[in-house]
Amino acid sequence: MDAIDPLTEEFNAAHDNIEVTVAYYDTDGIKDACKVAAQAGTLPHMWFNWGGSLGQYYVDNGCTYDLTAYAEENKWSDTFNAGALNLCTLGGQLSGYPTSYNVLGIYYRKDIFEQYGIAVPTTLDEFDAACATLKENGIIPVSTAGLYGWHVMRLLEQFVETYAGVELHDKMNSFEESWDNEAVVKAFTKYQEYCEKGYFPDGFLTADPNDTIMATGSGTAAMDVQGQWYDGNILQNELDINNFGWFPFPNGTGRMSAFAEMTQFNKNLSDAELAACVEYMDYLYSEEATAQYGQYYNLPLPRNDASMPEGQPNVPEMIETSGKGGTFTITDQAFPTEVADVLFAAQDAIYGGTMTPEQAASDVQAAIEAYLAK
Amino acid sequence: MKTKKKDYSAYAFMLPALIIYLSVIIFPVGYSLYISLHSGTGVGGMRFVGLTNYITLFQDKIFYIALKNNLIWIFLTVCVTMTVALALAVLLNNKFRGRTFFRAFFYFPCVVAGIAVALIWRWIYNPNIGFINEFFRAIGVDFSQTWISSEKTALIALFVAALWQAIGQPMILFLAGLQAVSVDVLEAASIDGANAVQKFFRVTLPLMRDTFIMVIAILVISAMKVYDIVKGLTDGGPNNATQMLSTYMYSQAFDYNNVGYGTTIAIVMVLIMLIVIIPYLSFTTKNN
Numbered sequence: 046m047d048a049i050d051p052l053t054e055e056f057n058a059a060h061d062n063i064e065v066t067v068a069y070y071d072t073d074g075i076k077d078a079c080k081v082a083a084q085a086g087t088l089p090h091m092w093f094n095w096g097g098s099l100g101q102y103y104v105d106n107g108c109t110y111d112l113t114a115y116a117e118e119n120k121w122s123d124t125f126n127a128g129a130l131n132l133c134t135l136g137g138q139l140s141g142y143p144t145s146y147n148v149l150g151i152y153y154r155k156d157i158f159e160q161y162g163i164a165v166p167t168t169l170d171e172f173d174a175a176c177a178t179l180k181e182n183g184i185i186p187v188s189t190a191g192l193y194g195w196h197v198m199r200l201l202e203q204f205v206e207t208y209a210g211v212e213l214h215d216k217m218n219s220f221e222e223s224w225d226n227e228a229v230v231k232a233f234t235k236y237q238e239y240c241e242k243g244y245f246p247d248g249f250l251t252a253d254p255n256d257t258i259m260a261t262g263s264g265t266a267a268m269d270v271q272g273q274w275y276d277g278n279i280l281q282n283e284l285d286i287n288n289f290g291w292f293p294f295p296n297g298t299g300r301m302s303a304f305a306e307m308t309q310f311n312k313n314l315s316d317a318e319l320a321a322c323v324e325y326m327d328y329l330y331s332e333e334a335t336a337q338y339g340q341y342y343n344l345p346l347p348r349n350d351a352s353m354p355e356g357q358p359n360v361p362e363m364i365e366t367s368g369k370g371g372t373f374t375i376t377d378q379a380f381p382t383e384v385a386d387v388l389f390a391a392q393d394a395i396y397g398g399t400m401t402p403e404q405a406a407s408d409v410q411a412a413i414e415a416y417l418a419k
Numbered sequence: 420m421k422t423k424k425k426d427y428s429a430y431a432f433m434l435p436a437l438i439i440y441l442s443v444i445i446f447p448v449g450y451s452l453y454i455s456l457h458s459g460t461g462v463g464g465m466r467f468v469g470l471t472n473y474i475t476l477f478q479d480k481i482f483y484i485a486l487k488n489n490l491i492w493i494f495l496t497v498c499v500t501m502t503v504a505l506a507l508a509v510l511l512n513n514k515f516r517g518r519t520f521f522r523a524f525f526y527f528p529c530v531v532a533g534i535a536v537a538l539i540w541r542w543i544y545n546p547n548i549g550f551i552n553e554f555f556r557a558i559g560v561d562f563s564q565t566w567i568s569s570e571k572t573a574l575i576a577l578f579v580a581a582l583w584q585a586i587g588q589p590m591i592l593f594l595a596g597l598q599a600v601s602v603d604v605l606e607a608a609s610i611d612g613a614n615a616v617q618k619f620f621r622v623t624l625p626l627m628r629d630t631f632i633m634v635i636a637i638l639v640i641s642a643m644k645v646y647d648i649v650k651g652l653t654d655g656g657p658n659n660a661t662q663m664l665s666t667y668m669y670s671q672a673f674d675y676n677n678v679g680y681g682t683t684i685a686i687v688m689v690l691i692m693l694i695v696i697i698p699y700l701s702f703t704t705k706n707n
Binding site: 076077080081083084102105106107108191192193194246247248249250251252253260265381382383386389390391393394396397399400419 | 458460461462463541544545546547563565566567568569570573652653654656657658659660670672673674675676677678
């Protein structure tokens with residue numbers, strides 16, 4: 046809001062024939078609001094969305110404008126980077142205007158690591174040891190929050206990557222291989238071990254994921270699984286960016302989880318409306334706008350000529366590392382929501398001691414099979 | 420013999436209400452029944468599946484968890500909310516300094532949006548910096564709970580938050596009921612030798628019968644529909660421990676795009692409501 050409101054006001058003032066009205070929702074609110082609007086046939090001209098299964102719904106149901114021809118005509122391949130365009134291509138259609146490409150790693154408090162003599166972990170054993178040291182010294186090792194499930198999932202999917210490896214994990218995410226396997230059981234077992242050892246904040250299951258920065262910011266927790274946008278969050282919260290470093294989760298494959306964000310356009314737009322929407326998006330995501338309001342964007346922009354944001358030192362490192370090590374699709378975008386919710390319920394149940402890792406793996410696979418059978 | 424002339428203008432006067440009733444009640448209910456016999460995302464085409472959604476529903480373990488939670492919620496609402504609201508109404512019906520302030524004080528949470536109540540209580544229940552655990556620490560009691568993150572305590576913790584919000588409306592209705600009890604009748608009971616407790620249980624409560632019928636009906640219906648505080652505080656978790664029929668219906672219809680299945684849950688909710696409310700109202704009205 047701090048960036049979009051003034052920019053929209055400026056845009057509207059400069060355009061007599063275009064009036065942009067913005068409605069704001071939180072992360073999970075917009076998912077619900079857009080689906081309700083889609084079912085009621087009242088989708089706006091454009092809406093924020095993620096790639097993967099979340100954006101796919103609108104493509105599958107014929108709600109989105111297929112931008113393939115428009116992009117070709119306007120040479121989007123010269124503007125946007127190929128990876129971002131690829132992630133916004135769903136069901137053979139370019140289904141959105143790419144606004145960000147995000148990669149996730151472990152943000153950590155450098156001062157706390159230094160205080161307790163902890164080196165950046167390069168193996169899962171070292172990560173375990175770092176957590177143990179932090180816990181012994183009264184620091185919560187990992188700040189996480191499970192209200193909607195996806196924040197806790199960010200660590201769990203790293204355990205899955207660790208035990209499954211590249212090939213199996215990718216096949217599991219595309220449902221070519223079963224989730225009811227030893228690697229997933231091991232991942233859930235590791236998560237269970239972390240719960241039992243108290244490596245997460247008390248009551249994390251129903252804490253809001255937007256609040257995890259409170260624990261790392263105050264120094265009561267040392268690590269948080271976040272994307273490169275976290276540099277902007279640190280600055281917005283007026284915390285000392287020099288206290289925060291990052292490292293890729295030591296999963297043995299070197300891959301980081303990744304996801305794209307985009308703006309999708311209504312399939313019923315006229316040519317003039319589409320041009321107006323794109324003009325607004327170009328304005329919102331211009332170099333000038335991002336330079337002025339950098340901390341409110343997920344930078345760098347997914348463009349060929351994008352520059353790295355000033356004062357956000359972890360961003361270029363994360364982007365560069367993901368380029369070298371590769372990425373995998375974040376689980377809640379690889380999964381349809383109903384399967385993701387079963388995974389989230391399994392996380393809850395394992396924490397509560399009412400489900401075994403074996404049962405969790407079996408439940409996830411059962412949910413996948415039920416989804417595929419629809 | 421004179422035949423009575425029919426006054427058709429009466430039908431004309433009824434027409435606007437009939438149109439509204441048909442369009443906002445009868446048509447949606449009928450359409451929901453139709454949708455519940457179909458499968459689809461709600462955006463594209465719908466496929467007729469007969470009673471498959473109903474058969475699936477009665478094999479769905481989360482449906483039974485949600486149903487059990489709703490029944491517990493109804494029981495707690497009728498027993499606890501009604502008792503506390505009545506007790507407060509009796510207290511606030513007495514004359515004392517600051518009575519108006521306390522009436523407003525206890526009614527106030529009722530005007531706060533459910534989702535805001537959820538946010539307030541999320542912080543109250545926060546195990547690390549929340550009011551309750553901090554309070555115990557402040558008085559030197561070594562007791563800490565992860566109130567809404569434990570499957571064992573989440574539903575009760577949620578109910579306490581809802582109680583805080585829901586107490587105002589039945590309290591006001593009971594207060595109105597208490598004030599409608601004739602002073603003459605109470606005086607007559609006193610003259611006959613009844614003490615305060617006897618007057619309350621033998622005179623006041625029976626005379627508030629209509630108020631009780633209304634309050635219980637309202638509380639049961641609202642308990643069946645409970646949604647926003649659950650959505651905001653636990654989102655049905657942990658592990659469906661606070662899942663309600665309404666939240667499960669919403670998830671199915673809008674999160675999982677199973678519009679037919681979600682509508683089936685809605686139909687079953689309405690049927691359960693009718694099974695509970697119609698015999699209750701018919702019994703209480705008959706005895707009246």
